[in-house]
Amino acid sequence: EGILVSGATIQKNLAKIGLIAVDNKPGNAAKIFAHLAGAQVIVNDIIQTEISSEKANISFTVGSADLADAKKAIEEIVRQVQCQDVFVRDDIAEVSVVGVGMRSHCGVADRMFKALAVAEVNIDSITTSEIRISCIVDLDDAEKALVAVCEAFELDKPADERTSP
Amino acid sequence: EGILVSGATIQKNLAKIGLIAVDNKPGNAAKIFAHLAGAQVIVNDIIQTEISSEKANISFTVGSADLADAKKAIEEIVRQVQCQDVFVRDDIAEVSVVGVGMRSHCGVADRMFKALAVAEVNIDSITTSEIRISCIVDLDDAEKALVAVCEAFELDKPADERTSP
Ligand SMILES: C[C@@H](O)[C@H](N)C(=O)O
Numbered sequence: 118e119g120i121l122v123s124g125a126t127i128q129k130n131l132a133k134i135g136l137i138a139v140d141n142k143p144g145n146a147a148k149i150f151a152h153l154a155g156a157q158v159i160v161n162d163i164i165q166t167e168i169s170s171e172k173a174n175i176s177f178t179v180g181s182a183d184l185a186d187a188k189k190a191i192e193e194i195v196r197q198v199q200c201q202d203v204f205v206r207d208d209i210a211e212v213s214v215v216g217v218g219m220r221s222h223c224g225v226a227d228r229m230f231k232a233l234a235v236a237e238v239n240i241d242s243i244t245t246s247e248i249r250i251s252c253i254v255d256l257d258d259a260e261k262a263l264v265a266v267c268e269a270f271e272l273d274k275p276a277d278e279r280t281s282p
Numbered sequence: 283e284g285i286l287v288s289g290a291t292i293q294k295n296l297a298k299i300g301l302i303a304v305d306n307k308p309g310n311a312a313k314i315f316a317h318l319a320g321a322q323v324i325v326n327d328i329i330q331t332e333i334s335s336e337k338a339n340i341s342f343t344v345g346s347a348d349l350a351d352a353k354k355a356i357e358e359i360v361r362q363v364q365c366q367d368v369f370v371r372d373d374i375a376e377v378s379v380v381g382v383g384m385r386s387h388c389g390v391a392d393r394m395f396k397a398l399a400v401a402e403v404n405i406d407s408i409t410t411s412e413i414r415i416s417c418i419v420d421l422d423d424a425e426k427a428l429v430a431v432c433e434a435f436e437l438d439k440p441a442d443e444r445t446s447p
Protein backbone atom coordinates (compact mmCIF):
# COMPACT_ATOMS: atom_id res chain seq x y z
CA GLU A 118 0.00 0.00 0.00
CA GLY A 119 2.99 2.24 0.35
CA ILE A 120 1.76 3.82 3.56
CA LEU A 121 4.62 5.67 5.12
CA VAL A 122 4.01 6.98 8.59
CA SER A 123 6.63 9.67 8.86
CA GLY A 124 6.04 10.97 12.32
CA ALA A 125 3.90 11.49 15.38
CA THR A 126 3.02 14.72 17.14
CA ILE A 127 1.40 15.78 20.38
CA GLN A 128 -0.45 19.05 20.85
CA LYS A 129 -1.26 20.35 24.32
CA ASN A 130 -2.74 23.75 25.24
CA LEU A 131 -5.91 22.57 23.62
CA ALA A 132 -9.53 22.57 24.74
CA LYS A 133 -12.60 20.90 23.31
CA ILE A 134 -16.22 22.02 23.33
CA GLY A 135 -18.89 19.45 22.47
CA LEU A 136 -22.50 20.34 21.66
CA ILE A 137 -24.67 17.32 22.32
CA ALA A 138 -27.91 16.73 20.39
CA VAL A 139 -28.11 19.83 18.20
CA ASP A 140 -31.13 19.97 15.86
CA ASN A 141 -30.03 18.32 12.64
CA LYS A 142 -31.46 20.84 10.19
CA PRO A 143 -29.84 23.06 7.56
CA GLY A 144 -28.33 26.28 8.91
CA ASN A 145 -27.45 25.21 12.45
CA ALA A 146 -23.76 24.54 11.80
CA ALA A 147 -23.58 27.91 10.00
CA LYS A 148 -25.12 29.68 13.03
CA ILE A 149 -22.63 28.12 15.46
CA PHE A 150 -19.49 28.85 13.45
CA ALA A 151 -20.59 32.30 12.32
CA HIS A 152 -21.09 33.17 15.98
CA LEU A 153 -17.61 31.86 16.85
CA ALA A 154 -16.07 33.77 13.92
CA GLY A 155 -17.82 36.89 15.20
CA ALA A 156 -16.17 36.32 18.59
CA GLN A 157 -12.75 36.10 16.88
CA VAL A 158 -12.31 32.50 18.05
CA ILE A 159 -9.94 30.45 15.91
CA VAL A 160 -11.27 26.92 15.61
CA ASN A 161 -8.87 24.01 15.03
CA ASP A 162 -10.73 20.82 14.18
CA ILE A 163 -14.47 20.43 13.77
CA ILE A 164 -16.13 17.05 14.18
CA GLN A 165 -19.80 16.25 13.72
CA THR A 166 -21.49 12.89 13.96
CA GLU A 167 -25.15 12.20 13.46
CA ILE A 168 -27.04 10.62 16.34
CA SER A 169 -30.33 10.27 14.46
CA SER A 170 -32.00 12.00 11.57
CA GLU A 171 -33.19 14.67 14.08
CA LYS A 172 -30.06 15.22 16.18
CA ALA A 173 -26.30 15.59 15.76
CA ASN A 174 -23.24 16.07 18.02
CA ILE A 175 -20.80 18.78 17.00
CA SER A 176 -17.49 19.27 18.74
CA PHE A 177 -14.52 21.47 18.00
CA THR A 178 -11.10 22.20 19.44
CA VAL A 179 -9.61 25.61 20.20
CA GLY A 180 -6.33 26.79 21.67
CA SER A 181 -6.57 27.02 25.49
CA ALA A 182 -6.24 30.81 25.25
CA ASP A 183 -9.50 30.99 23.25
CA LEU A 184 -11.55 28.72 25.53
CA ALA A 185 -13.19 31.46 27.60
CA ASP A 186 -14.33 33.40 24.49
CA ALA A 187 -15.50 30.21 22.81
CA LYS A 188 -17.51 29.13 25.88
CA LYS A 189 -19.19 32.51 26.08
CA ALA A 190 -20.06 32.49 22.35
CA ILE A 191 -21.47 28.96 22.60
CA GLU A 192 -23.63 29.78 25.64
CA GLU A 193 -25.21 32.60 23.63
CA ILE A 194 -26.15 30.34 20.73
CA VAL A 195 -27.18 27.00 22.31
CA ARG A 196 -30.89 27.81 22.52
CA GLN A 197 -31.05 28.87 18.85
CA VAL A 198 -29.79 25.44 17.72
CA GLN A 199 -31.79 23.45 20.32
CA CYS A 200 -28.65 21.94 21.83
CA GLN A 201 -29.40 19.71 24.85
CA ASP A 202 -26.01 19.79 26.58
CA VAL A 203 -22.55 21.36 26.31
CA PHE A 204 -19.40 19.43 27.26
CA VAL A 205 -16.18 21.36 27.88
CA ARG A 206 -12.81 19.71 28.39
CA ASP A 207 -9.57 21.61 28.91
CA ASP A 208 -7.57 18.67 30.24
CA ILE A 209 -6.82 17.16 26.82
CA ALA A 210 -4.02 16.66 24.32
CA GLU A 211 -4.13 15.64 20.66
CA VAL A 212 -1.79 12.84 19.53
CA SER A 213 -1.44 12.51 15.74
CA VAL A 214 0.22 10.11 13.37
CA VAL A 215 1.22 11.75 10.10
CA GLY A 216 2.27 10.34 6.76
CA VAL A 217 1.39 9.98 3.10
CA GLY A 218 -1.04 7.46 1.66
CA MET A 219 -3.12 7.18 4.85
CA ARG A 220 -6.23 6.98 2.69
CA SER A 221 -6.71 3.30 3.32
CA HIS A 222 -6.59 3.90 7.02
CA CYS A 223 -7.17 0.37 8.14
CA GLY A 224 -3.55 -0.58 8.52
CA VAL A 225 -2.61 2.66 10.26
CA ALA A 226 -5.69 3.36 12.34
CA ASP A 227 -5.81 -0.20 13.62
CA ARG A 228 -2.18 -0.09 14.72
CA MET A 229 -2.55 3.33 16.37
CA PHE A 230 -5.71 2.41 18.30
CA LYS A 231 -4.13 -0.88 19.40
CA ALA A 232 -1.03 0.93 20.68
CA LEU A 233 -3.23 3.29 22.73
CA ALA A 234 -5.35 0.37 24.00
CA VAL A 235 -2.29 -1.56 25.20
CA ALA A 236 -1.04 1.61 26.93
CA GLU A 237 -4.51 1.90 28.55
CA VAL A 238 -5.05 5.34 27.06
CA ASN A 239 -8.69 6.22 26.45
CA ILE A 240 -9.55 7.85 23.11
CA ASP A 241 -11.91 10.78 23.59
CA SER A 242 -12.40 11.66 19.93
CA ILE A 243 -10.96 10.84 16.50
CA THR A 244 -10.49 12.70 13.22
CA THR A 245 -8.69 11.50 10.13
CA SER A 246 -7.55 12.88 6.81
CA GLU A 247 -5.39 11.70 3.91
CA ILE A 248 -2.27 12.72 5.81
CA ARG A 249 -3.03 12.17 9.48
CA ILE A 250 -5.00 10.39 12.17
CA SER A 251 -5.59 12.38 15.35
CA CYS A 252 -6.89 11.21 18.71
CA ILE A 253 -7.84 13.41 21.62
CA VAL A 254 -6.65 11.85 24.88
CA ASP A 255 -6.50 12.93 28.54
CA LEU A 256 -3.74 15.48 29.15
CA ASP A 257 -2.27 13.17 31.84
CA ASP A 258 -1.84 10.46 29.19
CA ALA A 259 -0.15 12.70 26.58
CA GLU A 260 3.43 11.45 27.00
CA LYS A 261 2.35 7.83 27.45
CA ALA A 262 0.27 8.06 24.26
CA LEU A 263 3.10 9.60 22.25
CA VAL A 264 5.58 6.95 23.38
CA ALA A 265 3.12 4.13 22.63
CA VAL A 266 2.48 5.45 19.12
CA CYS A 267 6.17 6.05 18.34
CA GLU A 268 6.98 2.50 19.40
CA ALA A 269 4.09 1.02 17.42
CA PHE A 270 5.32 2.69 14.24
CA GLU A 271 9.02 2.23 15.09
CA LEU A 272 9.63 5.93 14.62
CA ASP A 273 12.98 5.66 16.42
CA LYS A 274 14.34 3.63 13.48
CA PRO A 275 15.19 4.94 9.99
CA ALA A 276 12.25 4.60 7.56
CA ASP A 277 13.81 1.75 5.57
CA GLU A 278 14.26 -0.45 8.66
CA ARG A 279 10.61 -0.28 9.81
CA THR A 280 8.01 -2.96 9.22
CA SER A 281 5.17 -1.46 7.15
CA PRO A 282 2.96 0.57 7.54
CA GLU B 283 -4.37 34.68 7.24
CA GLY B 284 -3.44 33.79 3.71
CA ILE B 285 -6.15 31.17 3.43
CA LEU B 286 -6.36 30.10 -0.15
CA VAL B 287 -9.21 27.78 -0.98
CA SER B 288 -8.00 26.19 -4.18
CA GLY B 289 -10.85 23.88 -5.01
CA ALA B 290 -13.90 21.89 -4.10
CA THR B 291 -14.59 18.21 -4.66
CA ILE B 292 -17.54 15.88 -4.43
CA GLN B 293 -17.23 12.16 -3.72
CA LYS B 294 -20.13 9.80 -4.35
CA ASN B 295 -20.12 5.99 -4.15
CA LEU B 296 -19.68 6.40 -0.44
CA ALA B 297 -21.43 4.88 2.53
CA LYS B 298 -21.33 5.70 6.22
CA ILE B 299 -21.71 3.45 9.25
CA GLY B 300 -22.33 5.07 12.62
CA LEU B 301 -22.02 3.25 15.96
CA ILE B 302 -24.11 5.09 18.53
CA ALA B 303 -23.20 5.01 22.23
CA VAL B 304 -20.16 2.71 22.27
CA ASP B 305 -18.60 2.16 25.72
CA ASN B 306 -15.99 4.86 26.10
CA LYS B 307 -13.16 2.74 27.51
CA PRO B 308 -9.66 1.97 26.21
CA GLY B 309 -9.49 -0.75 23.60
CA ASN B 310 -12.91 -0.42 22.00
CA ALA B 311 -11.80 1.62 18.98
CA ALA B 312 -8.97 -0.89 18.48
CA LYS B 313 -11.46 -3.79 18.52
CA ILE B 314 -13.70 -2.18 15.91
CA PHE B 315 -10.97 -1.25 13.44
CA ALA B 316 -8.98 -4.45 13.91
CA HIS B 317 -12.14 -6.35 13.03
CA LEU B 318 -12.67 -4.20 9.91
CA ALA B 319 -9.02 -4.63 8.89
CA GLY B 320 -9.48 -8.39 9.29
CA ALA B 321 -12.45 -8.21 6.91
CA GLN B 322 -10.25 -6.39 4.35
CA VAL B 323 -12.48 -3.30 4.52
CA ILE B 324 -10.73 -0.08 3.51
CA VAL B 325 -11.94 2.73 5.76
CA ASN B 326 -11.92 6.33 4.48
CA ASP B 327 -12.60 8.79 7.27
CA ILE B 328 -13.12 7.97 10.92
CA ILE B 329 -14.98 10.36 13.21
CA GLN B 330 -15.58 9.94 16.94
CA THR B 331 -17.31 12.34 19.27
CA GLU B 332 -17.84 11.83 22.98
CA ILE B 333 -21.41 11.86 24.25
CA SER B 334 -20.46 11.55 27.91
CA SER B 335 -17.55 10.17 29.87
CA GLU B 336 -19.19 6.71 29.51
CA LYS B 337 -20.29 6.72 25.88
CA ALA B 338 -19.02 7.80 22.46
CA ASN B 339 -20.28 7.81 18.85
CA ILE B 340 -17.93 6.46 16.20
CA SER B 341 -18.69 6.70 12.51
CA PHE B 342 -16.66 5.93 9.43
CA THR B 343 -17.04 6.06 5.67
CA VAL B 344 -16.25 3.29 3.19
CA GLY B 345 -16.54 2.96 -0.59
CA SER B 346 -20.01 1.68 -1.58
CA ALA B 347 -18.44 -1.57 -2.78
CA ASP B 348 -17.20 -2.34 0.75
CA LEU B 349 -20.48 -1.56 2.55
CA ALA B 350 -21.76 -5.14 2.72
CA ASP B 351 -18.49 -6.46 4.20
CA ALA B 352 -18.28 -3.54 6.61
CA LYS B 353 -21.86 -4.06 7.82
CA LYS B 354 -21.23 -7.74 8.42
CA ALA B 355 -18.00 -7.05 10.34
CA ILE B 356 -19.73 -4.41 12.49
CA GLU B 357 -22.67 -6.69 13.33
CA GLU B 358 -20.19 -9.25 14.64
CA ILE B 359 -18.49 -6.77 16.98
CA VAL B 360 -21.28 -4.49 18.32
CA ARG B 361 -21.96 -6.56 21.44
CA GLN B 362 -18.27 -6.63 22.42
CA VAL B 363 -18.15 -2.81 22.49
CA GLN B 364 -21.62 -2.38 24.05
CA CYS B 365 -22.89 -0.33 21.12
CA GLN B 366 -26.56 0.65 21.46
CA ASP B 367 -27.45 1.29 17.85
CA VAL B 368 -25.96 1.12 14.33
CA PHE B 369 -26.84 3.69 11.68
CA VAL B 370 -26.11 2.89 8.01
CA ARG B 371 -26.43 5.41 5.21
CA ASP B 372 -25.61 4.65 1.58
CA ASP B 373 -27.41 7.65 0.11
CA ILE B 374 -24.64 10.13 0.83
CA ALA B 375 -21.96 12.20 -0.86
CA GLU B 376 -18.98 14.05 0.60
CA VAL B 377 -18.42 17.65 -0.48
CA SER B 378 -14.98 19.05 0.42
CA VAL B 379 -13.28 22.41 0.23
CA VAL B 380 -9.51 22.11 -0.14
CA GLY B 381 -6.73 24.64 0.28
CA VAL B 382 -3.66 25.61 2.27
CA GLY B 383 -3.68 27.42 5.60
CA MET B 384 -7.13 26.15 6.60
CA ARG B 385 -5.86 25.85 10.18
CA SER B 386 -7.80 28.84 11.38
CA HIS B 387 -10.97 27.38 10.00
CA CYS B 388 -13.31 30.09 11.12
CA GLY B 389 -13.25 32.05 7.93
CA VAL B 390 -13.56 28.99 5.71
CA ALA B 391 -15.86 26.75 7.75
CA ASP B 392 -18.25 29.58 8.39
CA ARG B 393 -18.51 30.43 4.70
CA MET B 394 -18.91 26.81 3.65
CA PHE B 395 -21.64 26.06 6.20
CA LYS B 396 -23.46 29.28 5.30
CA ALA B 397 -23.39 28.36 1.59
CA LEU B 398 -24.90 24.96 2.37
CA ALA B 399 -27.49 26.53 4.70
CA VAL B 400 -28.64 29.00 2.04
CA ALA B 401 -28.89 26.13 -0.46
CA GLU B 402 -30.98 24.25 2.17
CA VAL B 403 -28.54 21.35 2.21
CA ASN B 404 -28.41 19.48 5.51
CA ILE B 405 -24.97 18.58 6.86
CA ASP B 406 -24.90 15.00 8.13
CA SER B 407 -21.33 14.98 9.44
CA ILE B 408 -18.18 17.11 9.37
CA THR B 409 -14.44 16.45 9.44
CA THR B 410 -11.65 18.96 9.04
CA SER B 411 -7.89 18.96 8.62
CA GLU B 412 -5.20 21.53 7.82
CA ILE B 413 -5.94 21.17 4.11
CA ARG B 414 -9.66 20.46 3.87
CA ILE B 415 -13.14 20.68 5.32
CA SER B 416 -15.51 17.86 4.38
CA CYS B 417 -19.24 17.60 4.87
CA ILE B 418 -21.35 14.53 4.28
CA VAL B 419 -24.63 15.52 2.63
CA ASP B 420 -27.59 13.63 1.12
CA LEU B 421 -26.73 12.12 -2.27
CA ASP B 422 -29.69 14.00 -3.81
CA ASP B 423 -28.09 17.29 -2.71
CA ALA B 424 -24.60 16.51 -4.06
CA GLU B 425 -24.69 18.75 -7.15
CA LYS B 426 -26.55 21.54 -5.35
CA ALA B 427 -23.97 21.43 -2.54
CA LEU B 428 -21.02 21.55 -4.93
CA VAL B 429 -22.46 24.49 -6.87
CA ALA B 430 -23.24 26.39 -3.63
CA VAL B 431 -19.70 25.89 -2.34
CA CYS B 432 -18.03 26.81 -5.65
CA GLU B 433 -20.04 30.03 -5.79
CA ALA B 434 -19.32 30.88 -2.14
CA PHE B 435 -15.57 30.63 -2.76
CA GLU B 436 -15.76 32.08 -6.30
CA LEU B 437 -13.95 29.06 -7.67
CA ASP B 438 -15.00 29.97 -11.21
CA LYS B 439 -12.73 33.03 -11.05
CA PRO B 440 -8.91 33.07 -11.12
CA ALA B 441 -7.40 33.01 -7.61
CA ASP B 442 -6.21 36.62 -7.71
CA GLU B 443 -9.71 37.96 -8.47
CA ARG B 444 -11.45 36.26 -5.53
CA THR B 445 -12.34 37.93 -2.24
CA SER B 446 -10.54 36.17 0.63
CA PRO B 447 -10.65 33.47 1.95
C1 LIG C 1 -26.28 19.86 12.88
C2 LIG C 1 -26.01 20.74 11.72
O1 LIG C 1 -24.81 20.45 11.12
C3 LIG C 1 -27.08 20.70 10.66
N1 LIG C 1 -27.28 19.38 10.16
C4 LIG C 1 -26.71 21.67 9.55
O2 LIG C 1 -26.82 21.37 8.43
O3 LIG C 1 -26.31 22.74 9.81
Ligand SMILES: C[C@@H](O)[C@H](N)C(=O)O
Nearest residue numbers: 240306308309310311
Ligand atom coordinates in the same frame (compact mmCIF):
# COMPACT_ATOMS: atom_id res chain seq x y z
C1 LIG D 1 -14.90 4.70 22.16
C2 LIG D 1 -13.48 4.25 22.05
O1 LIG D 1 -12.79 5.11 21.19
C3 LIG D 1 -12.74 4.19 23.36
N1 LIG D 1 -12.78 5.47 24.03
C4 LIG D 1 -11.32 3.75 23.11
O2 LIG D 1 -10.42 4.30 23.60
O3 LIG D 1 -11.09 2.85 22.38
